[in-house]
Amino acid sequence: MGEVAQRSGVAISTIHFYEKKGLLQGWRTGGNQRRYDRGILRRVAIIRIAQRAGVPLTLIKEHLDKFPSVPITARQWQTLSQDWRAMLNERIxxxxxxxxxxxxxSPVKNAEARRKAWVLSKSK
Structure with a gap:
């Protein structure tokens, strides 16, 4: 787990958090060491990119669950990015x-508009 955290640039606690949320899956060896599929770094990168873009973790999980934990293909990434792009455009x-x-x-703008209206009403 420490190597995944180091290579992905996230804290070990973040890896734990992603596991608890079901975004990452690993297994333990007989020596109780945590192991992950070879696509784990790409999944962490996708999660981080999506989070920075404002995609909720539940939606990230929903989309990642559609794909196996092996590295995501270019076609799968295209599907993910198109779905998220539409959602992000709506949010923007x-x-x-x-x-x-x-x-x-703005209270300042509203106060200024009221002042101008009052001045105009008094000048009539």
């Missing part, structure tokens, strides 16, 4: 709308 659209709404709700 929602976040842009939220940002724009927050700007329009």
């Amino acid at each position: 659209t929602s976040l842009v709308q939220l940002r724009d709404q927050l700007d329009s709700w």
Whole structure:
């Protein structure tokens, strides 16, 4: 496990966490050492990329469960990335709308608009 953590650039506790969430699977040897399939580093990299992009762990797990734990093929990666791209585009659209709404709700802008309206009403 320490070698996987070191080679993937994540903490051992992160590897444990991913295992508890069902994102990674390994087995123990007779000497109680943890072992993983050869595709483990790629899976960890995919999980980290997806997390940075804001993909929830449940969705990451759902997609990774569709593929065996051996290295993911280019076609499988294309399927994953297309699914996640659509979800991320929806999230980006929602976040842009939220940002724009927050700007329009700004107390400073609203106070300025009320002040201008009051000045205009008094000048009539």
